[in-house]
Amino acid sequence: MPQTIAFYDRVDHALHDSSLQTALHRATSRFIGNRASAISALGDADRLRDQARAIRAHALAHLDELLPQLAANVEARGGHVCWASDGEEARQYIIELAHARGVRSIVKSKSMASEEIHLNEALEAAGFEVIETDLGEYIIQLAGETPSHIIAPAIHKTREQVSELFQQHLGMPPTTEVPLMIRTARQALRQRFLQADMGISGVNFGVADSGAIVIVENEGNARLSTTVPRIHVAIMGIERIVARLADLGVMLQVLARSATGQKLSVYTSLISGPARPGEEDGPEEFHLVLLDNGRSQILGGQYAESLLCIRCGACLNACPVYQAIGGHAYGSVYSGPIGAILTPLLQPDLPDAHLLPQASSLCGACQEVCPVRIAIPDMLLRHRADAVKAGKVNPVEKVAIAGYTLTMTHPAIYNAGGKAGRFFSRILARKGHFRRLPPPLHLWTKQRDFPALPPKSFRELWAERKNQRRSSS
Amino acid sequence: MSREQILAHLRTSLTANRPWLQAEAERMPHEPPPFALPAQDDLVGQFVAELVKLEGKAYRVVSADEALAIIDRLIEETQATSVIGWDLDQIGLPGLPELLAARGITPAKADVRGEGRKARLQALEPIPLCLSGVELAIAESGTLLLRHGPGKPRLASLLAPCHIAIVFHSQLVRGLGEALALLTQRYGDNIFGPTSNLTFITGPSRTADIEMTLSLGIHGPPQLHVIVVEG
Ligand code: SF4
Numbered sequence: 001m002p003q004t005i006a007f008y009d010r011v012d013h014a015l016h017d018s019s020l021q022t023a024l025h026r027a028t029s030r031f032i033g034n035r036a037s038a039i040s041a042l043g044d045a046d047r048l049r050d051q052a053r054a055i056r057a058h059a060l061a062h063l064d065e066l067l068p069q070l071a072a073n074v075e076a077r078g079g080h081v082c083w084a085s086d087g088e089e090a091r092q093y094i095i096e097l098a099h100a101r102g103v104r105s106i107v108k109s110k111s112m113a114s115e116e117i118h119l120n121e122a123l124e125a126a127g128f129e130v131i132e133t134d135l136g137e138y139i140i141q142l143a144g145e146t147p148s149h150i151i152a153p154a155i156h157k158t159r160e161q162v163s164e165l166f167q168q169h170l171g172m173p174p175t176t177e178v179p180l181m182i183r184t185a186r187q188a189l190r191q192r193f194l195q196a197d198m199g200i201s202g203v204n205f206g207v208a209d210s211g212a213i214v215i216v217e218n219e220g221n222a223r224l225s226t227t228v229p230r231i232h233v234a235i236m237g238i239e240r241i242v243a244r245l246a247d248l249g250v251m252l253q254v255l256a257r258s259a260t261g262q263k264l265s266v267y268t269s270l271i272s273g274p275a276r277p278g279e280e281d282g283p284e285e286f287h288l289v290l291l292d293n294g295r296s297q298i299l300g301g302q303y304a305e306s307l308l309c310i311r312c313g314a315c316l317n318a319c320p321v322y323q324a325i326g327g328h329a330y331g332s333v334y335s336g337p338i339g340a341i342l343t344p345l346l347q348p349d350l351p352d353a354h355l356l357p358q359a360s361s362l363c364g365a366c367q368e369v370c371p372v373r374i375a376i377p378d379m380l381l382r383h384r385a386d387a388v389k390a391g392k393v394n395p396v397e398k399v400a401i402a403g404y405t406l407t408m409t410h411p412a413i414y415n416a417g418g419k420a421g422r423f424f425s426r427i428l429a430r431k432g433h434f435r436r437l438p439p440p441l442h443l444w445t446k447q448r449d450f451p452a453l454p455p456k457s458f459r460e461l462w463a464e465r466k467n468q469r470r471s472s473s
Numbered sequence: 474m475s476r477e478q479i480l481a482h483l484r485t486s487l488t489a490n491r492p493w494l495q496a497e498a499e500r501m502p503h504e505p506p507p508f509a510l511p512a513q514d515d516l517v518g519q520f521v522a523e524l525v526k527l528e529g530k531a532y533r534v535v536s537a538d539e540a541l542a543i544i545d546r547l548i549e550e551t552q553a554t555s556v557i558g559w560d561l562d563q564i565g566l567p568g569l570p571e572l573l574a575a576r577g578i579t580p581a582k583a584d585v586r587g588e589g590r591k592a593r594l595q596a597l598e599p600i601p602l603c604l605s606g607v608e609l610a611i612a613e614s615g616t617l618l619l620r621h622g623p624g625k626p627r628l629a630s631l632l633a634p635c636h637i638a639i640v641f642h643s644q645l646v647r648g649l650g651e652a653l654a655l656l657t658q659r660y661g662d663n664i665f666g667p668t669s670n671l672t673f674i675t676g677p678s679r680t681a682d683i684e685m686t687l688s689l690g691i692h693g694p695p696q697l698h699v700i701v702v703e704g
Contacts, residue, residue, distance in 0.1 A: 023684065044506070044509065047501075047506075048506075048509065050500065050501045051501045051502070051503060051505070053497060053500075053501070054497060054498050054499070054500050054501040054503060055498075055503050057494045057495075057497035057498040058494075058495075058498035058503065060490075060494050061487070061490075061491050061494035061495045061497075061498055063483050063487070064480055064483040064484050064487055067479075067480070067483070068480070071476075077665060077669070083475040083476035083479055085475040085478055085479060089475060133692070134682070135680045135682040135683070135691050136680075136682035139682065139683075153682075154682050154683075155685075157683075157684075158684060159683050159684045159686070162683050162684075178683050178684070178686045178688055179688060181683060182680070182683070182688040182690070182691050186690065186691055186692065189692065190598070190692075194591065194594045194595060194598060195591065209662075210662075210664065210665060211665065212665060212671075218678070218679050218680060219678055219679070219680050219691045219692045219693065220631060220678040220691070220692035220693025220694075221691075221692045223627070223631050223672065223692075223693065224631065224692055224693075227627045227628065227631065227670075228585075228594060230590055238479065238483075244503075245653060245656075245657065245664070246503070246504065246505055246650075246653055246654070246657070247503060247505070248505075248649075248653060249504075249505025249506070249649050249650035249653045249654075250503070250505045250650075252673075253505075253509060253649060260681075262675070263523070263613070263614035263615075263616075263675070264611075264614045264616055264649070264673060264675040265675065266527075266674065266675050266676050266677070266678060266679055266693070267672060267673070267674060267675075267678075267693065268672065268673040268675075269670060269671070269672050270665075270670065270671040270672070271669060271670055272665035272668075272669055272670075273665070273669050274669060275586070275669050276623075276666075276667055276668060276669055278622070278623030278624075278667065279621070279622060279623055279626070279668065279669060280582060280583035280584050280585065280586070280623075280624075280626040280628075281583045281584075281585045281586075281626045281627050281628050282621075282627060282669050282670060284586070284587075286669070290479075292475075292479045292482070296479050296482035296483045296486055297482060297486065298486075299482075299483060299486035299487065299490060300482075300485060300486025300487070300488075300489045300490055301486075301489075301490075304486075304490045304494070
């Protein structure tokens with residue numbers, strides 16, 4: 001299966017890309033540290049997370065009432081609402097709108113939903129100029145790549161690589177001084193904002209009782225995108241809703257703390273419709289695109305819990321597999337542990353989608369950090385089971401699993417196998433690790449070192465210990 | 474048509490999963506805590522400490538005159554001849570109109586509407602100073618809450634590289650939950666009646682997108698000066 005090889009190739013490539021490895025290590029460890037200190041500074045972090053889960057569960061349980069309420073309130077404030085069953089309907093609505101209003105240039109602030117439906121490509125193909133304005137997104141747009149992390153899309157780029165891009169595209173003099181690079185980007189992007197006709201944003205939460213959408217960010221590009229151009233289009237996955245304004249008192253805190261370790265993000269905008277008559281600025285038109293794209297079906301199945309996700313990115317940073325391979329290797333819009341659950345559901349046509357749930361050691365770190373306590377490992381296992389049922393599992397693995405079952409249920413084979421393994425261990429392993437196992441197990445060691453087996457098994461040590469105890473007492 | 478289809482799917486899906494979602498929803502009360510961190514006696518002190526941690530500048534002053542002196546100094550430093558600001562009476566700092574007049578500064582009206590929109594934006598872009606009041610300020614996170622609307626443009630905390638915000642002691646609350654409750658108490662369900670936008674601002678614009686190196690001012694103001702007027 002060529003697709004299968006593609007996923008493993010990407011993983012292989014990522015593991016051997018030394019600048020990616022440096023960047024990933026720097027970034028994920030920084031995120032983890034920030035988050036840990038923010039959570040520990042928070043007296044009752046556990047209670048807030050339990051509340052966040054309850055609030056999101058309530059929203060999903062009443063999605064059929066809350067969505068119409070949100071839409072009605074947006075319309076009452078003079079906004080327009082588009083209900084889009086899939087990406088095609090959403091793209092079509094936005095493209096037609098842009099044509100009808102004589103739009104030429106579009107600025108975008110970060111939106112995973114728009115990535116999910118490949119909006120940029122469609123807008124560009126329709127002849128519009130589309131600029132990503134989040135610095136990380138802008139960098140990868142200049143590089144012609146896709147984001148590798150929900151919160152930090154350019155996490156995989158080193159400053160030298162960014163400097164080169166800015167020299168090439170923005171005429172910046174050679175430098176690796178970050179403040180200078182920031183100033184260059186600010187100036188270049190500012191002009192894009194002032195000349196744009198339309199701003200497109202994502203949505204962190206839709207607030208049903210107020211008819212408001214919430215956008216959380218640190219840079220200010222979302223504020224500019226939703227204030228400066230005369231038309232604002234917001235794209236929201238239909239599950240990203242909360243019932244009441246007061247719910248934000250919980251959600252904004254857990255989101256900021258889990259995402260970046262801040263008490264609150266720098267800018268949180270609550271936007272309800274277009275500018276009112278007496279207002280001096282703000283857009284003249286406001287459009288909210290409610291994107292289903294499979295979500296209404298997921299809600300009825302065994303992965304419904306994944307819809308609680310608030311896209312904070314904490315599970316990515318906590319995941320040892322993500323730390324090692326980064327977001328691109330997943331080959332999908334959503335990466336990391338939650339991406340491995342969502343991708344087979346939201347992008348089932350992606351050839352490697354069924355392999356992503358394998359990219360996990362099921363260590364449980366993701367569930368531990370998740371602000372809405374999603375049972376991520378459980379769902380990864382369910383996906384694996386589904387893939388087996390659908391006959392999508394590769395043959396080596398089947399043999400391995402059969403062997404594992406046999407060994408674990410027959411102690412004699414287990415003991416004999418362990419002894420043989422330990423013997424070969426002493427001969428083959430270097431510095432305690434196999435770099436390469438014999439076929440067919442070489443597929444395993446292609447991307448991982450396999451720890452050499454210890455000289456004595458747990459059972460042997462345990463038996464020895466017991467004997468020692470007995471003799472010393 | 475899609476609306477009905479989506480809603481029909483949702484209803485079907487919820488017949489299966491509503492019970493357990495509802496059970497999850499009822500495990501905890503949803504009401505946010507008024508504040509999340511251990512309460513401190515000195516709210517102003519807490520606010521200032523939080524803002525300073527975020528690289529914002531904070532000033533505690535006991536009189537309007539002291540506040541004016543700080544504004545005067547910042548006008549000097551930024552060599553401003555104009556400011557993008559709220560209506561001065563909405564900021565409510567006594568002596569501010571006189572100070573600006575003495576400095577020869579006429580506040581620019583944002584006024585970016587209709588045909589001249591892009592030209593107006595270009596005209597505002599070189600102005601070095603933003604000047605605003607606040608609706609509320611949150612002590613435990615160093616946050617400003619701005620309720621925009623007539624006389625209170627969004628650009629007055631966004632466009633220029635330096636933003637000065639005036640906060641009165643009476644506007645300070647402890648936490649986010651308290652701030653949201655107060656908003657509802659003040660405006661009921663008409664919070665968004667006269668305005669399309671509320672913004673919480675917690676420190677100066679920042680990014681860590683280049684190698685996780687913290688940098689200020691990528692899009693919003695790199696400088697945030699908050700003057701807290703006590704007494
Ligand atoms: S699954 Fe949980 S931790 Fe991961 S992005 Fe979603 S909310 Fe955050």
